[in-house]
Amino acid sequence: MSTLVLLTLTGLGLGALYFLIASGLALIFGLMDVLNFAHGAFLTVSAYAAWRTAETVGGTGGLALAALVGTATGALLAIVVELVLIRRLYGRPREQILVTVGLSLAVPALVQAVWGADSRPFPVPDALSGTVGVLGAQVPVSRFVLIAAALLVLAAVNLFLSRTRYGLIVRAGVEDRAMVTALGIDVTRAFTLVFAIGGALAGLAGVLGGLYFGSLSPHQGTSLLVFAFVVVVIGGMGSIPGVALSALAVGLVQQYANYYVDGYGDFAVVVLLAAVVLARPAPRLAGGVA
Amino acid sequence: MSTNPEPNSPPSPAPSPAPNPAPPPILSVRDLRVRIGQSSILQGVGFDVAPTGTTALLGRNGVGKTTTVRAVLGLLPEEGEVTGGTVRLDGEDVTGHRTHTVVRRGVGYVPEDRGVFGSLTVAENLTLAERAGGPHHYDLVHDLFPELKARRAQRAGTLSGGQQQMVALARALLNDNRLVIVDEPTKGLAPRVVTEVAEVLQRAAERVPVLLVEQNLAVVRRLARDAVVLDAGRTVHTGDAAALLADRERTTSLLGVGRHERPERSGQQAGERPGEREQREHATKETT
Amino acid sequence: SSPGATASGDGGAKEVEVALITSTSGPLASYGEQYLQGFEAGLDHATGGTGRIDGVEIKVSRYDDGGDPAKGVSLAKKSAGRGVRIIAGTAASGVATQIAPVAAQNKILYISGPAATDALTGANKYTFRSGRQTFQDVATAQQILMKQEDGGDAEGGKGGKGKKVVVLAQDNAFGQANVAAVESVLGTGGTTVDSVLAPPSATDLTPTATKVKAAKPDMVFVAWAGDTAQSMWTTLDQQGVLDAATVVTGLDSRAGYPVFGKARDKVTLLAHYVPGAIDNPEAKAVEEYFGKKGWKTDLFTPDGFNAAQMVARAVREAGADGDTDAMVEALEGHTFAGIKGENTVRATDHALVQPMFQAEFDGDAPKVVLTVDAQGVAPTEKKIG
Amino acid sequence: MAPVLELSGLSWSVGAATIVDGIAMAVEEGEFVAVIGPNGAGKTSLFNLVSGITRPTAGTVRLDGADITGLPPHRRARRGLGRTFQSSSVFPTMTVAEHVALAARAAGAKRVAEDGEGVRAVLERVRLARRADDLAGGLSHGDKRKLELAVLLAPTLAQADSSPGGPRLMLLDEPMAGVAAEEVGELTDVIRTLHRTEGRTVLMVEHHMDILLGLADRVAVMHHGTLLATGTPDAVMADPTVQEAYVGEEL
Amino acid sequence: MTASPASSAARSAAPPSSGERPATTTGPAGPAGPAGPAARSARRWRGPAAPVAVLAALALLPYSALEIPVLLDGPVNSPGSLQLLALCLVFGGLALGYDLMFGRTGLLSFGHALYVAGGAYGTQLAMTELGLGLLPAIGLALAGGTAAAVLLGAVSLRGLALGGIGFAMVTLAFAQAGSIWVQRNPGGLTGGEEGLPLHTGAVPDALVGVQNTANVYWLALAYLALTAAVVWTAVSRPVGRVWQGIRDNEQRVSVLGYDPFRHKLGVFVLASALGVLGGAMHLLVTAGATPRSSTPEFTLTLLVMVVLGGSGTRWGPLIGGVLFTFLDQRLAVLASSDLVHGLPGILRAPLSEPMVVLGTLFVIAVYAAPGGIASIRRSLTWRRGEEAR
Numbered sequence A: 001m002s003t004l005v006l007l008t009l010t011g012l013g014l015g016a017l018y019f020l021i022a023s024g025l026a027l028i029f030g031l032m033d034v035l036n037f038a039h040g041a042f043l044t045v046s047a048y049a050a051w052r053t054a055e056t057v058g059g060t061g062g063l064a065l066a067a068l069v070g071t072a073t074g075a076l077l078a079i080v081v082e083l084v085l086i087r088r089l090y091g092r093p094r095e096q097i098l099v100t101v102g103l104s105l106a107v108p109a110l111v112q113a114v115w116g117a118d119s120r121p122f123p124v125p126d127a128l129s130g131t132v133g134v135l136g137a138q139v140p141v142s143r144f145v146l147i148a149a150a151l152l153v154l155a156a157v158n159l160f161l162s163r164t165r166y167g168l169i170v171r172a173g174v175e176d177r178a179m180v181t182a183l184g185i186d187v188t189r190a191f192t193l194v195f196a197i198g199g200a201l202a203g204l205a206g207v208l209g210g211l212y213f214g215s216l217s218p219h220q221g222t223s224l225l226v227f228a229f230v231v232v233v234i235g236g237m238g239s240i241p242g243v244a245l246s247a248l249a250v251g252l253v254q255q256y257a258n259y260y261v262d263g264y265g266d267f268a269v270v271v272l273l274a275a276v277v278l279a280r281p282a283p284r285l286a287g288g289v290a
Numbered sequence B: 001m002s003t004n005p006e007p008n009s010p011p012s013p014a015p016s017p018a019p020n021p022a023p024p025p026i027l028s029v030r031d032l033r034v035r036i037g038q039s040s041i042l043q044g045v046g047f048d049v050a051p052t053g054t055t056a057l058l059g060r061n062g063v064g065k066t067t068t069v070r071a072v073l074g075l076l077p078e079e080g081e082v083t084g085g086t087v088r089l090d091g092e093d094v095t096g097h098r099t100h101t102v103v104r105r106g107v108g109y110v111p112e113d114r115g116v117f118g119s120l121t122v123a124e125n126l127t128l129a130e131r132a133g134g135p136h137h138y139d140l141v142h143d144l145f146p147e148l149k150a151r152r153a154q155r156a157g158t159l160s161g162g163q164q165q166m167v168a169l170a171r172a173l174l175n176d177n178r179l180v181i182v183d184e185p186t187k188g189l190a191p192r193v194v195t196e197v198a199e200v201l202q203r204a205a206e207r208v209p210v211l212l213v214e215q216n217l218a219v220v221r222r223l224a225r226d227a228v229v230l231d232a233g234r235t236v237h238t239g240d241a242a243a244l245l246a247d248r249e250r251t252t253s254l255l256g257v258g259r260h261e262r263p264e265r266s267g268q269q270a271g272e273r274p275g276e277r278e279q280r281e282h283a284t285k286e287t288t
Numbered sequence C: 001s002s003p004g005a006t007a008s009g010d011g012g013a014k015e016v017e018v019a020l021i022t023s024t025s026g027p028l029a030s031y032g033e034q035y036l037q038g039f040e041a042g043l044d045h046a047t048g049g050t051g052r053i054d055g056v057e058i059k060v061s062r063y064d065d066g067g068d069p070a071k072g073v074s075l076a077k078k079s080a081g082r083g084v085r086i087i088a089g090t091a092a093s094g095v096a097t098q099i100a101p102v103a104a105q106n107k108i109l110y111i112s113g114p115a116a117t118d119a120l121t122g123a124n125k126y127t128f129r130s131g132r133q134t135f136q137d138v139a140t141a142q143q144i145l146m147k148q149e150d151g152g153d154a155e156g157g158k159g160g161k162g163k164k165v166v167v168l169a170q171d172n173a174f175g176q177a178n179v180a181a182v183e184s185v186l187g188t189g190g191t192t193v194d195s196v197l198a199p200p201s202a203t204d205l206t207p208t209a210t211k212v213k214a215a216k217p218d219m220v221f222v223a224w225a226g227d228t229a230q231s232m233w234t235t236l237d238q239q240g241v242l243d244a245a246t247v248v249t250g251l252d253s254r255a256g257y258p259v260f261g262k263a264r265d266k267v268t269l270l271a272h273y274v275p276g277a278i279d280n281p282e283a284k285a286v287e288e289y290f291g292k293k294g295w296k297t298d299l300f301t302p303d304g305f306n307a308a309q310m311v312a313r314a315v316r317e318a319g320a321d322g323d324t325d326a327m328v329e330a331l332e333g334h335t336f337a338g339i340k341g342e343n344t345v346r347a348t349d350h351a352l353v354q355p356m357f358q359a360e361f362d363g364d365a366p367k368v369v370l371t372v373d374a375q376g377v378a379p380t381e382k383k384i385g
Numbered sequence D: 001m002a003p004v005l006e007l008s009g010l011s012w013s014v015g016a017a018t019i020v021d022g023i024a025m026a027v028e029e030g031e032f033v034a035v036i037g038p039n040g041a042g043k044t045s046l047f048n049l050v051s052g053i054t055r056p057t058a059g060t061v062r063l064d065g066a067d068i069t070g071l072p073p074h075r076r077a078r079r080g081l082g083r084t085f086q087s088s089s090v091f092p093t094m095t096v097a098e099h100v101a102l103a104a105r106a107a108g109a110k111r112v113a114e115d116g117e118g119v120r121a122v123l124e125r126v127r128l129a130r131r132a133d134d135l136a137g138g139l140s141h142g143d144k145r146k147l148e149l150a151v152l153l154a155p156t157l158a159q160a161d162s163s164p165g166g167p168r169l170m171l172l173d174e175p176m177a178g179v180a181a182e183e184v185g186e187l188t189d190v191i192r193t194l195h196r197t198e199g200r201t202v203l204m205v206e207h208h209m210d211i212l213l214g215l216a217d218r219v220a221v222m223h224h225g226t227l228l229a230t231g232t233p234d235a236v237m238a239d240p241t242v243q244e245a246y247v248g249e250e251l
Numbered sequence E: 001m002t003a004s005p006a007s008s009a010a011r012s013a014a015p016p017s018s019g020e021r022p023a024t025t026t027g028p029a030g031p032a033g034p035a036g037p038a039a040r041s042a043r044r045w046r047g048p049a050a051p052v053a054v055l056a057a058l059a060l061l062p063y064s065a066l067e068i069p070v071l072l073d074g075p076v077n078s079p080g081s082l083q084l085l086a087l088c089l090v091f092g093g094l095a096l097g098y099d100l101m102f103g104r105t106g107l108l109s110f111g112h113a114l115y116v117a118g119g120a121y122g123t124q125l126a127m128t129e130l131g132l133g134l135l136p137a138i139g140l141a142l143a144g145g146t147a148a149a150v151l152l153g154a155v156s157l158r159g160l161a162l163g164g165i166g167f168a169m170v171t172l173a174f175a176q177a178g179s180i181w182v183q184r185n186p187g188g189l190t191g192g193e194e195g196l197p198l199h200t201g202a203v204p205d206a207l208v209g210v211q212n213t214a215n216v217y218w219l220a221l222a223y224l225a226l227t228a229a230v231v232w233t234a235v236s237r238p239v240g241r242v243w244q245g246i247r248d249n250e251q252r253v254s255v256l257g258y259d260p261f262r263h264k265l266g267v268f269v270l271a272s273a274l275g276v277l278g279g280a281m282h283l284l285v286t287a288g289a290t291p292r293s294s295t296p297e298f299t300l301t302l303l304v305m306v307v308l309g310g311s312g313t314r315w316g317p318l319i320g321g322v323l324f325t326f327l328d329q330r331l332a333v334l335a336s337s338d339l340v341h342g343l344p345g346i347l348r349a350p351l352s353e354p355m356v357v358l359g360t361l362f363v364i365a366v367y368a369a370p371g372g373i374a375s376i377r378r379s380l381t382w383r384r385g386e387e388a389r
C-alpha cells in the first residue's frame, strides 16, 4: 500500500516536472508552430543562472531569488533568440525549427565549456530536502513543491490565453502573418511576448528541475526535452490542459512501469506515445478544399 | 499600347476632367515601382483615389493590380520591394511604412485570397479585426451577412468559399475607416450575393472611399465613379469609369473585352471553333 | 604511394612520439583533463624534467576523442598511419575497447587510461592499462566488507555466510559489468548477490530505491555514473536505504564530492585514489609539479602518471628504434612506483595490480581510512586474446 | 448502360451539421451538368465526396456502375475521374510546365509528359504558355486558375497514346473565378470542346450563369445540402424559387 | 511543416511587355519544358560529366601525397587523412539518403538513426552471432532493415495524419526505443554504451589494418557513389516529381491519380535501406559499432548536414555531410592543439567544444543561406492561409 502511495505521489511529482518543461514548449508550439528544440538549452542556462544566484545568496530566500533570476534568464534568452533569429524566419517554420536545433547543439556545449561537464549540486534549502510521511510513504517535499508550481503555471497560462488577445493574434499570425498586420496589429510584438513567456516557463522549469534533481548538468535540459516532446504530442499538440493531462499520464506510467515492469518505464512511455498517435482519429480534411 | 493616352507619365495631381478644384485625394500613388525577386512587376503606376465614391482598378490577369494594392499597404512578399515612387494616404507619405501602422490610420482591406484565418472561428476572426479605439459595427456586419452570425463558432477554414468572402468583407467593414481597399470581392459569390455585396460596397462608399479591384464589369459599372487601368505594370488609363465602359474601343484595347465582337478581328481568326458564336454573345451580354 | 613511416627524426636527435587520445570535450572531459595533467607531471618526473629518456625525446601529441569511439578509432588509425608506435589514454570504455583491436592490428603499444572495463585486461598482446579496473573496485568492496565483519558485526549471528548483497547500478554495460564483477567476487562462499538495475535514463529513482529496500540487503554496492547520481543518493537516503544497510560505492573525482549531499556520512567509500592518499617521492613530485601549475590532484591523476612511467620504461628498454614487441616485453612484469604506491604490470594478462583505498569524508574532503593491499584485490587472471 | 456517375442517398455531416443531405443523382455519359446554388449550399462538399477527398457518412457513389464509395482519391482518378479545386491548389515549387508533365504522366500519357511540344500545346490552350517555365508559386491569381485547368487537360491530349486520354468525368469547381473577362471566353471554349468534341462528361460549379447557359445540358440546383431542382437551363432559370434563392435581382 | 528550403531558382530581370510577358523564371529545370538560357546553365551540373569527374578525382586521392597544411595533418594518402576522408564520404552518403525523405519529399524523420544503427549492429551481430561473412552479413542486415522499414514506415506514416510533427514524433519514438534497447546491452549483445569493436575475423584482410586504409576509403567512396546514383536517378525519374508534389501539396497529388501513401512509404524504405547500408559502412570505417549511431542526436546531426549543404538539391546534402564531418573531426583536433590552449579563456572555452562552433555555424547557415526554394516559400507566406488547408 505504502509503495503504491509512494509511487503515485512521486509519479505525480514527475508528471509535474514534465508539465513544467512541456508547458512552455506547448505554448510556443501551439501558438507559433515552432517546435522549439532550444527549449532545453534555455532551461539549462536558466538553471545555471539560478544556481549561481542560490550559491551566492543561500537559504530559502536565495532559492526564491534564484527562481526569479532563472525565470528572467529564460525570458531574456528567449527574447534575444526571437529578436535576432526567429523573427527573420517567420513563415518558414522549418528554418525556425532548424535554428533552434542549432542552438540546442551549441548552447549546452558552451555551458559545458564554461562550467564543466560534471554535474553540480544545486543548493536545496533544508526545508525542501526532507520528506513527508503520507500513509506510510516517505514522499520528498520537493515533489509537492513541483506539483504546486505546475498547478500555478497551468492556471496562469490558461488565464493568459483566455483573458488576452495575444493567443489569438499569434495563432492567426502563424497562419497568415501578413494578414494580421493588414488588420492593423503589430504582430511582431505579440510573437516576442509569447516567445518570452515560453522562455520564462523554461527558466522556471530549469530552477525547479534543479530542486527536483538536487543537481544540474549541461545536458540535463536537452535530455529531458525528449520526454517533454512526447508529453506535448500525447497531449494533443499545443493544448495546455491536454499537455497537463498527458504529463500526468506519462509521469505515472513511467513510474509504475519502472517499478512493476522491471524498469521498462521508458519503453512504456514510447508505447503509450505510439498508441495515442495511432489511435487518434485522423483530422478530417473536411472543408480543406473550400 | 497605341491606345494609351499617357503612356508613362503619372496622371497630373489635379486630374483635368473636372474643372472645379477637386478635393485632395485620400490615396495618391505616384510612379510606383516594385520588384519581386528579379522581376520588375510594377514600372510606374500612378493614380489618385478620390475622397468619396469608388475608384476601380482594372486590368487583365497578372498585370499587377494585386501587387499595387499590396505595395500600398506594405504587404509585399519578402523578396519584393518598392524600388521607387510614393504612396500618400490623406496627404501623408506612407511609402515603406509598416503595414499595421498604415492600416491603423484607418484602412480596411479585403485581400484577393480572402485571408481568413482558417484555424480560428468566425467570431475570432472578427474579434481580431476590431481596431482599438473606434466603434465596432457588428450590427452592420450581422445585418449584411446574417450567415456569419449563425456560424459564429464555426472554424473559418470549413466555411464555403463564398462564406469566407463574407468574413473577409465583414472584417473590413467592422471598423470606421478612411479608406477601404477590396481586391476582387465578388469572386466566387453567388449572383445574388454578388448583388448584395455590390450593394454593401455601394453603401459603404457613401461613407468611405473605396478602392476596388474587380473583374466583374457589371459590378464595376454599378459602383465605380473613377477607373484606373493597368497593363504590364503601368498605368495606361485613368478617368471616368462610365465613360471608359461605354467606349468599346477602349474596353477592347485596355481590358480585352468585347474583342470577339468586332467583325474585322473575327475575320482574322482562323479555324473558328463551334460554339464561339454563342461565346461572343455571352461576352456581349456581360459587357453591355 | 604507401604510407611512409616517420617514427624517428633525422640522424642524431631521436624522438618517440606518444599519442594521447582522451576526451577533453564531451561528458568525460574532466576525466580526460585529469589524465593529461597526470601524464604531464608523470613524464616530468620520469625524465627528470628533460622530456628525454636516454637522449630520446618523448614527443607528446594530444587528441580529443569527445567520448566518441568513431573519433577515437579515427585518431588511433591516423596516429598509426603517421608511424606513431605508442598510444595512451581515454577515459571512455567504449572508446578504449575499440582502440585496442586497432592497436593490435597495427602492432602499436596501447596503454589505456582511466577506462575501467575489465574487457581491456588481456584484450591483446599490445594493450596495457595504467588505471584500475572494475574488478578491483569490487574486490575492494569485498575487503571492506570483510574488515567490517572482523571488527565485529553488530548484527552478529549471521557471519559471512547468508549475507545478502544487492548491486544497485544502471542498466547499461557499465552497470552490468559491475553486477557480473560482484557476482564473481562476492557471490562465492554463501553470500547471495542480487541486483537492482535502474533504467539509465530514469528521472525519478524512487521505484529503484524502493526495490533495493524491499530486498532487505546487508550490503548495497552502488555503481553509478552520470548526472543522476545526486538524485539517486538523495532518494536512497530519503527512502531509508542508507540507514538499513551498509552502502558501498566508489569515490568519484573532486567535482563529484558534493554529489552525496546529506548522505555523505552514511556511505562507505572505496577509492581508486584519494588526493594525498600516500606520501611517497612520486606523490611529492606530483604535488610539487601541480603546485607550480596551479592544478589539483584528482581521481585519475595516477592513471596519467602511471602511463608516463610505462612509456618511459618502454622507451628506455627498447630504445628509440626498438620494435613494439620489445616495448611489450619491457612492460610485462614491470613493477614501478606510482602516486598510489607500487604497481605491477602482470605479465600474463597486462592487468595493473595496484593498491586500493577505503575512504570517508572528513568535512568536505575524503580521507583514507584503509589502504587495501594490491595483491588482495588483484583481478583473476585471464588469457591474452 | 449504367450512368457514368450515380449518387444515391449521399450524405455528409460534420458533428451535428448535415452539409450534404441525401443527394441522389445520375449523370449520363457525355452529359454536361451544371451545379449551382448559393454559397455554402454544399457544392464543393459534393465534389469532395465524389472525388474521394472526404468520405460520406451515408450513401454511395458509383462510377460506371461500380461502387467506389470507399476508394481513396487516387484510385478514383485512375478510373477516369478528374477535378479542379475552387481554391487553386498548385505545387509552389514546380514550374507550370512540370505541372502539366506530372499530370500527363499520372494518366499514363508518357508522350505528352516527355514532349515539350505537347506540354506547350496544353498551355497554349489555356493561354498560359508564356508562363511555362515559371514557378507556380509566383503566378497571379488568375493564372493559377488557368493552371488548374491545364493540369486537368494535360492527359486529354494524349489520345494518340494507348491510354484512355485523360479523365472521362471531370469535376470543375468554379474554373472561371478570378479569370479576366478577356479570357473567360477562351476558357469557356476549352471546356466546351472537352464536352462537345471530346465527349467527356462534365460536372461544373459556376456562379456566372451566363457562362453556364451556353454549356450545360442540365442544371442541378443545390440548397442547404439537398438537390432542390434539376432541369434544362431555361426551365431552372425560370423557376421562381431558384430566382429568389440564388440569382436574386441581377445586376 | 510543409515545403522545404532548396535550390536556387534564378529569376532574370526582364521588363514585361504588354499582354505577353516573357518567361522570366527558371526553376530547377525539369525533364519537361524547353530550356531557357538560364536553364541550360543550371543543367551544367546535372549532366553525367560532373559526377564522373568528381568520382574520378576522389578515387585517385589515395595516390596523392599532397600536403594540405591546415586542413590535414599528413599527406592526403596517409592513413590518417584517408580514414578521415572515408568517414566524411560515409556521412556524405548518409546525408544524401536522408535528404531523399527530408528535402525531396518533405518528410521530417527523427528516427533515421534507427536504420543506421541497424546496419552497423546488424552486420556486426550477423558476423559474430551467426558466423556469416561480411557480405552475407551486410545482405542480411539490409534485408532485415528494409523489412523493418516497411513495417515501421507504414505505422509512422499513419502518424502523419497529425501533421509533419506527428510523423517526426512517431519516428522519434521508434528510434528512441531502439536506442534504449542498444544502450541497455540486452543479453550482452550490443555492448551497451561501450559499443562493439568490429569483428575483424569475418572481414576480408584487405579491409583491416592501417596499411589498408586506402581500401576502406575506396569502399566508402563506392558507397557514396552508389547512394548518389540511386538518389539522383530516383529524383530525376517521374517518381521524383511525385515526391516533390507530395512535399508541396499532397492532396493534389492524390487527385492526379498517384497514391501518396505508397510513394511516401517507398521513399521511406529506400532512404532507410540506404541508411542501413551506410550503417554497415560506418561499422567498417570506424572499426566498431557505437550506440551514438542509434540516438536521436545522430539523426539531428544528419538533418544539420543536409540543411547546411542545401536540402532538396543535388550536391547540397553530400557536401553538407562531408563538410560537417570534416569540421567535427578537425575541430576536435584543433581544440586539443596548443594553438587553442594558448588562447585567452573567453575564446578557448567555446573552441574547446566542437559542438559550439558547429552549432553556431549551422545557425548562421540556416539564417544566411539564401535557399532558393526557401525564398519562394517566403513569398508564399502570404497565401498560406489557402495552401495550408
Ligand SMILES: Nc1ncnc2c1ncn2[C@@H]1O[C@H](COP(=O)(O)OP(=O)(O)OP(=O)(O)O)[C@@H](O)[C@H]1O
Binding pocket: B036, B037, B041, B059, B060, B061, B062, B063, B064, B065, B066, B067, B068, B077, B112, D137, D138, D139, D140, D141, D142, D143, D178, D180, E021, E379, E380
Ligand atoms: N510572389 C511572387 N513571386 C513572383 N512573381 C510574382 C509574385 N507575386 C506576383 N508575381 C507576379 O507579378 C505579376 C502581377 O501579379 P498580380 O498578382 O499583381 O496580378 P493581378 O493583376 O492581381 O492579376 P489577377 O487578376 O490574376 O489577380 C504577375 O505576373 C505575377 O506572376
Ligand SMILES: Nc1ncnc2c1ncn2[C@@H]1O[C@H](COP(=O)(O)OP(=O)(O)OP(=O)(O)O)[C@@H](O)[C@H]1O
Binding pocket: A286, A287, A290, B154, B158, B159, B160, B161, B162, B163, B188, B190, D014, D017, D019, D037, D038, D039, D040, D041, D042, D043, D044, D045, D046, D086
Ligand atoms: N468541417 C465543417 N464543419 C462545419 N461546417 C462545414 C464544414 N465543412 C463545410 N462546412 C459547411 O458546409 C457548407 C457547404 O460548404 P461548401 O464549400 O460545400 O459550399 P459551396 O456550395 O461550395 O459554396 P461556395 O459556392 O461558396 O463555394 C458550408 O456552409 C460550410 O460552412
Ligand SMILES: [Mg+2]
Binding pocket: B065, B066, B067, B112, D140, D141, D142
Ligand atoms: Mg490579383
Ligand SMILES: [Mg+2]
Binding pocket: A290, B160, B161, B162, D043, D044, D045, D086
Ligand atoms: Mg464551393
